[in-house]
Amino acid sequence: MARGGGELIREHMSGKFIIPREELMHPGHSACPGCGEPIAMRLLLKALGPRTVMNVPAGCCAVIPGVWPRYSLKIPLIDHAFECTGATSSGIRAALDAKGMNDITVVGWAGDGGTVDIGLQSLSGAIDRGTDFLYVMYDNEAYMNTGSQCSGSTPWGAWTTTTPGGNEISHRTGKKRILEMLVENGISYAATVNIAFPEDLIKRAQIAQSIRGPKFLHILSPCPSGWKMDPSKTVEVAKLATQTGMFPLYEYRDSQYQFTEEIKDRKPVEEYLRLQRRFRHLSPTQISEIQNLVDNRLRELDARMEASRK
Amino acid sequence: MIDALTANQAAAIAAKLARIEVAAVYPITPQTTISEMMAEMVSRGELDARFMLMESEHSAMSALIGASYVGARTFTATSSHGLALMHEVLMWASGVRRPIVMPVAARTIGGPWNIWGEHMDVITERDVGWMQFYCENNQEVLDTVLMAYKVSEDPSVMLPAMVVIDGFILTHTVDAVSVPEQHLVDEYLPSFNPDPVLNIDDPRRFGGLIMPDWWTEFRYRIALDMEGAKKRIQEADAEFGKIFGRNYGGLVENYRTDDADVVLVIAGSAAGTAKEVVDHLRDEGLRVGVARMRVFRPFPSEEIAELNSKDVIGVFDRSYTFGDGGAMFNEVRSAMHGSDNIIKNYVGGLGGRDVTAAHIEWIFRNMLDILDNGLDRKIEWVGLRDGSGRW
Numbered sequence: 001m002a003r004g005g006g007e008l009i010r011e012h013m014s015g016k017f018i019i020p021r022e023e024l025m026h027p028g029h030s031a032c033p034g035c036g037e038p039i040a041m042r043l044l045l046k047a048l049g050p051r052t053v054m055n056v057p058a059g060c061c062a063v064i065p066g067v068w069p070r071y072s073l074k075i076p077l078i079d080h081a082f083e084c085t086g087a088t089s090s091g092i093r094a095a096l097d098a099k100g101m102n103d104i105t106v107v108g109w110a111g112d113g114g115t116v117d118i119g120l121q122s123l124s125g126a127i128d129r130g131t132d133f134l135y136v137m138y139d140n141e142a143y144m145n146t147g148s149q150c151s152g153s154t155p156w157g158a159w160t161t162t163t164p165g166g167n168e169i170s171h172r173t174g175k176k177r178i179l180e181m182l183v184e185n186g187i188s189y190a191a192t193v194n195i196a197f198p199e200d201l202i203k204r205a206q207i208a209q210s211i212r213g214p215k216f217l218h219i220l221s222p223c224p225s226g227w228k229m230d231p232s233k234t235v236e237v238a239k240l241a242t243q244t245g246m247f248p249l250y251e252y253r254d255s256q257y258q259f260t261e262e263i264k265d266r267k268p269v270e271e272y273l274r275l276q277r278r279f280r281h282l283s284p285t286q287i288s289e290i291q292n293l294v295d296n297r298l299r300e301l302d303a304r305m306e307a308s309r310k
Numbered sequence: 311m312i313d314a315l316t317a318n319q320a321a322a323i324a325a326k327l328a329r330i331e332v333a334a335v336y337p338i339t340p341q342t343t344i345s346e347m348m349a350e351m352v353s354r355g356e357l358d359a360r361f362m363l364m365e366s367e368h369s370a371m372s373a374l375i376g377a378s379y380v381g382a383r384t385f386t387a388t389s390s391h392g393l394a395l396m397h398e399v400l401m402w403a404s405g406v407r408r409p410i411v412m413p414v415a416a417r418t419i420g421g422p423w424n425i426w427g428e429h430m431d432v433i434t435e436r437d438v439g440w441m442q443f444y445c446e447n448n449q450e451v452l453d454t455v456l457m458a459y460k461v462s463e464d465p466s467v468m469l470p471a472m473v474v475i476d477g478f479i480l481t482h483t484v485d486a487v488s489v490p491e492q493h494l495v496d497e498y499l500p501s502f503n504p505d506p507v508l509n510i511d512d513p514r515r516f517g518g519l520i521m522p523d524w525w526t527e528f529r530y531r532i533a534l535d536m537e538g539a540k541k542r543i544q545e546a547d548a549e550f551g552k553i554f555g556r557n558y559g560g561l562v563e564n565y566r567t568d569d570a571d572v573v574l575v576i577a578g579s580a581a582g583t584a585k586e587v588v589d590h591l592r593d594e595g596l597r598v599g600v601a602r603m604r605v606f607r608p609f610p611s612e613e614i615a616e617l618n619s620k621d622v623i624g625v626f627d628r629s630y631t632f633g634d635g636g637a638m639f640n641e642v643r644s645a646m647h648g649s650d651n652i653i654k655n656y657v658g659g660l661g662g663r664d665v666t667a668a669h670i671e672w673i674f675r676n677m678l679d680i681l682d683n684g685l686d687r688k689i690e691w692v693g694l695r696d697g698s699g700r701w
Contacts, residue, residue, distance in 0.1 A: 050510070062519060063519060065515060065518065067518070067519045068518050074513050075510075075513050076513045076514060076516070077514075077515040077516070078379055078508070078516050078517060079515070079518050079519075080402060081368075084369055084372030087364060087368075087369030087373045087376075088373060088376040090364075090373045090376070091332065091362070091373030091375065091376030091378075092376040092379070092380060094332045094360035094362055094377055095331065095360070095376070095377035095378070095379075098360050098382050099380060121366065121369070122365065122366075122368075122369050124365065125365030129362060
């Protein structure tokens, strides 16, 4: 189980790690019970602090902060169309720079569909422009705000309303490798993080904030309604995603890849899959196929890390 | 100072004179030379603006919306398919009240491919909450960009504006343009200071979710302020005249209409040709006139209704919306509802085809014929190769 706030504060007292106390996300948001997004948002804003401006496209992130005139975040927030998170961040950054407000952190915050599918062009453009900003993709692995449709970040075999059989011919390749795509695009810093590893999430966010240029965080963020799981198990499921290797934590920094959370005694993927009814149709053969995919993926990541160190 | 400039050069110079702070560009014919000139001015240090190369027109407009929230005066230019690609974010720009000014090099939209001028691109975007100014010549392009900022940024308006430049006919044709002194432009156009503005110490959300219980009120405010912009446009035009010694007659420029029996309503560069033809026909003693539609959004309903006393009104559409007649024709007809004059639609100048003096003269003679013999056809496609063009 994830450690509670008390334990984190004890760690803080012992000098091990500090989670900032300032709350920039307040109660009264409109997320579903057990949603990972507000956990991710709260931690990220703690990491970045109040001199932060955020822009969000369509998605759960457009609903969760509240309905006008209510608003639960304590930073300026700009809403915009679905496919233009990177471009809007570029514009905000340009205007802040023009006004001499260079110390403000600009964050584009979008879901997986808004990033790896419809928003990919705009994100690529922002990297190409060298926009000094942090792009955060909270990944709940489908178009969840419209009710669980398959996205380019849906894992192989998962049920969605548009992949009712789980393994549709239109989505054979599984999750797009967005982080590696953006590295090849020229991003300055990129990391995968997980709401079940809050200290790591905060650390990566602060590293990203300290680097100039375009940065990327890929946050795994469970969606109990879309993943068809017990909303009290959000953190447990998220943790298993990393412990099974389904969602490895690694970063790209100074031209090198490295794991940021070593996976010791890696658990079988079945432990992760069985807690979510989006995977319940899978046969034992299909589960071992997923196990093979994960094994191969980790081997490939190992090789990539090795190669980047040479 | 008088310079020999294309309309695209005039537009870029106007942006510089307006002291824009953020520009976002993406190339498309026949707009591209505006972006190129902006890039040159920035790289030579003549223009102190953040200059962004975008990966699409959709992104260009999105970036400007973001920049405008921070309080920056913003600029881009586009055309045709680029404007169509922007459609979604054009509505965002007006819906969240960002006073972005954008020259549009008016061009047809494919397919099949055609890169030349007509008004289809801008006419298609007539209902997205942007003001639309149609320019007759290169001087008017420069002046209208400055006026557009003045009106758009007025706290009572806060709506974006398109400055329509006929593709190739103006964008790529050199004409004498008087470039105003910077200090006079500064006097005319103060810096942009929107309220509210994005402020790190007073965190607000901009453009967030509105439920049905308030949406209608938000829409009503846009409609109301677009209507109010008519007065602001007239004032901005008059003030421009005081400072720079030339102005354009507000929303509609009436040319020799006072005693005219027949009047042609027309927008853009072809209006210049039409005025020339009016002079020539007046020499023959024919009582003809031109009402140049300078502003199509907000729609000048009062000015158009004043043409009620004319016996025959022709409306020239340099585009065709595939319904019952052209867009300008239908709106003029609507503004004259209840009057007993005859209104006819002329469609022409599509996809780069010239609107010649001969075409316009034919239109006037057709209208004079209607004056004597009654309406022949409701819609006339002018200059079709087989001479049919009517139903």
